[in-house]
Amino acid sequence: MEIIQLLMDVVLPPMLLISMIVALPPYLICKCVIAIIRLFTMEDLTGKVVLITGASSGIGEHLAYEYARKGALLALVARREKRLEEVAKKARQFGSPGAIIVCADVSKSNDCKRFVEETVNHFGRLDHLVNNAGIVSGFYFEESKDITNTNSLMDVNFWGSIYSTQFALPHLKKSKGKILVIGSASAWLYGPYISIYSASKAALENFYQTLRVELGSSVKITIASPGFIESEITQGKHMTVDGTVQVDKGKIEAMIGIVPVKSVRECARNIVNGVCREDRYVTDPFWCNYLYVCKFFIPEVVEWLGSTLFVIVPNTATMDLAVTKNRRG
Numbered sequence: 332m333e334i335i336q337l338l339m340d341v342v343l344p345p346m347l348l349i350s351m352i353v354a355l356p357p358y359l360i361c362k363c364v365i366a367i368i369r370l371f372t373m374e375d376l377t378g379k380v381v382l383i384t385g386a387s388s389g390i391g392e393h394l395a396y397e398y399a400r401k402g403a404l405l406a407l408v409a410r411r412e413k414r415l416e417e418v419a420k421k422a423r424q425f426g427s428p429g430a431i432i433v434c435a436d437v438s439k440s441n442d443c444k445r446f447v448e449e450t451v452n453h454f455g456r457l458d459h460l461v462n463n464a465g466i467v468s469g470f471y472f473e474e475s476k477d478i479t480n481t482n483s484l485m486d487v488n489f490w491g492s493i494y495s496t497q498f499a500l501p502h503l504k505k506s507k508g509k510i511l512v513i514g515s516a517s518a519w520l521y522g523p524y525i526s527i528y529s530a531s532k533a534a535l536e537n538f539y540q541t542l543r544v545e546l547g548s549s550v551k552i553t554i555a556s557p558g559f560i561e562s563e564i565t566q567g568k569h570m571t572v573d574g575t576v577q578v579d580k581g582k583i584e585a586m587i588g589i590v591p592v593k594s595v596r597e598c599a600r601n602i603v604n605g606v607c608r609e610d611r612y613v614t615d616p617f618w619c620n621y622l623y624v625c626k627f628f629i630p631e632v633v634e635w636l637g638s639t640l641f642v643i644v645p646n647t648a649t650m651d652l653a654v655t656k657n658r659r660g
Contacts, residue, residue: 373608375401378403379458380457385437385464390557390560393599394511408434415432459508459510461513492538500550512539512553514555555613598616602615
């Protein structure tokens with residue numbers, strides 16, 4: 332067995348390299364042709380049923396508007412009923428022929444089952460599941476007094492999407508539908524202060540990459556990786572200290588170094604267009620793709636940039652921070 336392993340260590344790398352050199356050019360040409368064809372054969376969303384979690388604000392809200400502009404029927408899920416009603420009203424004005432709201436918490440399995448069932452019972456089908464709900468927490472790991480305060484990160488960011496997918500999957504397979512996962516560039520673009528948040532997003536991305544292999548072509552999966560996008564998170568709203576006490580923006584200032592923040596509407600439009608093209612991945616802003624490549628070739632430089640440019644600076648030096656913004660409503 333050891334001899335076989337040794338032979339594989341010696342023989343396999345050059346064989347793979349030669350194979351890639353031969354296969355890469357035709358593969359890239361094929362990808363370009365398919366991409367061009369998809370530009371002219373994008374999915375018509377008129378009358379399609381789309382369920383969006385975390386739809387009361389930020390990316391989720393604007394995804395609802397983009398789907399509405401394309402004529403989709405909407406089921407909007409979050410915890411804030413009043414905000415959901417406002418989003419649903421605007422979505423109808425933008426062109427959605429019908430929009431319902433469901434107040435729910437994605438971290439609860441029973442809630443996820445309920446909002447999927449309510450959507451299917453109301454519209455009779457489900458075509459797109461948009462797993463957008465999530466929260467962000469920022470703190471220096473070594474300074475944390477109670478790491479269990481971050482358990483909600485995994486409950487919402489990871490399990491919230493898994494529960495929804497489990498209950499929606501039979502309906503999506505029936506309609507040959509799609510799953511849109513709102514991940515984060517922080518799943519692979521590492522920076523300080525967000526270790527647990529980044530881990531939750533990395534777990535989410537890994538799960539859906541595996542699920543894509545399991546499902547094959549029966550349900551298409553698009554993984555979106557937004558970078559710094561205009562939202563309540565980047566505005567420093569709805570934050571908490573140690574996951575419990577609500578504070579004002581003036582007490583804790585959310586800063587992202589010198590990195591520009593992109594319009595949430597433009598980001599949502601790019602993501603929905605990517606889903607309609609059946610893109611496997613959508614990274615926005617687009618320049619983040621180059622950082623993804625750089626990570627493999629010059630990881631030390633990318634890590635230095637992460638620690639230098641991407642920072643969240645608390646105004647108060649004495650606080651043990653667990654800055655949390657709820658994107659589930």
